[in-house]
Amino acid sequence: MxxxxxxxxxxxxxxxxxxxFNGKNHVAIYVAIALILVVWGxxxxxxxxxxxxxxxxxxxxxxxxxxxxxxxxxxPDGIEKKTKVKVKTVHTAEFGLRTLKAGVKTKxxxxxxxxxxxxxxxxxxxxxxxxxxxxxxxxxxINYLFKVREPESTxxxxxxxxxxxxxxxxxxxxxxxxxxxxxxxxxxDLQQALEEAETGLTVVNIELKNTTVPGPVQSSFNExxxxxxxxxxxxxxxxxxxxKAIPAAKGKAEQMIREAEGYSLGRINTARGxxxxxxxxxxxxxxxxxxxxxRMYLETMEQVLPKLGGKYLVDGDQKSVLPLLNLEKRGGxx
Numbered sequence: 116m117x118x119x120x121x122x123x124x125x126x127x128x129x130x131x132x133x134x135x136f137n138g139k140n141h142v143a144i145y146v147a148i149a150l151i152l153v154v155w156g157x158x159x160x161x162x163x164x165x166x167x168x169x170x171x172x173x174x175x176x177x178x179x180x181x182x183x184x185x186x187x188x189x190x191p192d193g194i195e196k197k198t199k200v201k202v203k204t205v206h207t208a209e210f211g212l213r214t215l216k217a218g219v220k221t222k223x224x225x226x227x228x229x230x231x232x233x234x235x236x237x238x239x240x241x242x243x244x245x246x247x248x249x250x251x252x253x254x255x256x257i258n259y260l261f262k263v264r265e266p267e268s269t270x271x272x273x274x275x276x277x278x279x280x281x282x283x284x285x286x287x288x289x290x291x292x293x294x295x296x297x298x299x300x301x302x303x304d305l306q307q308a309l310e311e312a313e314t315g316l317t318v319v320n321i322e323l324k325n326t327t328v329p330g331p332v333q334s335s336f337n338e339x340x341x342x343x344x345x346x347x348x349x350x351x352x353x354x355x356x357x358x359k360a361i362p363a364a365k366g367k368a369e370q371m372i373r374e375a376e377g378y379s380l381g382r383i384n385t386a387r388g389x390x391x392x393x394x395x396x397x398x399x400x401x402x403x404x405x406x407x408x409x410r411m412y413l414e415t416m417e418q419v420l421p422k423l424g425g426k427y428l429v430d431g432d433q434k435s436v437l438p439l440l441n442l443e444k445r446g447g448x449x
Contacts, residue, residue: 160191206252208274209248212229213229226246230244237285239287242332247321249321262315269312270309274305281300299321
């Protein structure tokens with residue numbers, strides 16, 4: 116055998132086997148190949164899967180099985196291939212921003228570099244800068260590896276399209292003030308789109324960062340917002356005055372109604388009492404006319420005389436009242 120045509124280390128290994136087998140070249144080669152295959156099978160066939168991973172096994176390129184965490188064995192490389200996928204790790208996709216250094220004070224790259232991702236048109240035809248973050252994980256390793264060629268790129272394209280659609284259905288004020296509502300809507304729509312595309316990805320969370328307007332229109336936008344705030348303030352004040360005046364007016368009207376009802380009830384009861392009194396008097400008058408007439412006269416005089424003030428009873432035969440009464444003194448007392 117010509118050892119000059121093979122690797123020197125392998126040649127030395129074969130020579131040692133030849134010496135071991137007393138110059139029997141073919142036996143040494145077969146034993147060496149067998150040992151190499153055994154070692155190769157053990158090295159490439161035995162593998163460990165971590166707790167956050169899933170191992171996908173392919174045999175000649177075709178998926179045959181998958182293994183969870185633990186120590187597993189497969190056929191050597193060339194026959195079966197393993198691919199480990201981290202199924203519990205949460206990945207992050209950033210839009211309109213890039214994190215340079217994470218920490219207590221996270222540093223981001225200038226937003227101007229990614230303005231094409233975050234610049235959007237709202238439903239009321241205003242421009243808004245909407246940066247956001249999508250957190251996702253791999254929930255279906257089979258779809259992730261074999262259904263879509265580039266799952267992460269697909270997620271970015273779908274996320275950007277859906278966010279533009281959600282923002283385009285709302286006004287600029289809603290985009291700025293209702294970020295949580297927009298994020299929830301985008302999460303639901305993005306998850307549905309990922310499932311339809313069979314990407315094997317699951318959206319964990321979507322977070323909208325500080326939403327603003329482009330710099331050239333910032334001052335005008337602030338003036339519009341100030342005017343809107345003044346408008347809302349006037350509306351709230353009007354509602355406050357309305358809430359004060361209307362209940363007061365309703366209470367006064369209710370009071371007047373109750374007073375009128377009480378007055379009406381009093382007049383009705385008085386009329387009924389007068390009617391009953393008249394009926395009783397008429398019944399008594401019918402039985403004894405003279406007595407009833409005299410009693411009625413006396414009761415009437417009892418009511419009238421106290422209202423006349425001073426009263427003087429003068430004898431008809433009296434020629435003058437001067438000897439009896441000093442009218443000027445009495446009059447002076449009045």
